[in-house]
Amino acid sequence: MMISKDLVIKTARKIIELFPRRHSDTDPFKVLISTVLSQRTRDENTEVSTKELFSKFKSPWELSKADPHDIYHLIRAAGMYRQKAQRIIKISKILVKEYDGRVPSNLSDLLKLPGVGRKTANIVLFVGFGIPALAVDTHVHRISNRLGWIKTTTPEATEKELTKILPKDLWGPINGSMVEFGRKICKPINPFCQKCPVSEFCEYFKEKR
């Protein structure tokens, strides 16, 4: 028995309202690079890294000419720093060469960039360009199923289902809010259901009782 679409939307809006995610910088280039650095990494770990990185390399032109060894120490805290260094330099080179130094604002061009997959591309589209885009990560996938919005086994299926259920104006905000909600309350293991503001609308909570 699936939860009604209206209730899903209502709950989604509540999560977005209670767990907002602020974006300090919405410059597409910075969003792109910092999101690549944030992959499989808590964003606290990359905040300092990106700040120092952008103070030294302010544009794709500058970053494209960087030596990987010169940025290892700047982004080390992000983890996978050798791979990520190589990727952001390569990305910068492509931006300079193919896109006149600008970040493309469409999905297919973004996906051509090394280290940019569906999730990263959609984050860039929404945060950098304000375009409605649903980036399904582990939080969105886990929480949507836990709440009983959908029954899916893969993030791809989750993305497909959620685009059908959620109105476009929620596609962008839901991602960041799910991350905050997932970290503070709806954790992968031992979620704080007793503190959860939407537990009354949650299948997982209902079944637990």
Add this chain to the structure above:
DNA sequence: AAAACGGGGGC
């Protein structure tokens, strides 16, 4: 489908 990439924080 599974492995590899990786340091940092929470418990």
Add this chain to the structure above:
DNA sequence: GCCCCAGTTTT
């Protein structure tokens, strides 16, 4: 010490 993190690429 073990698990997880605004995943993607390679095998």
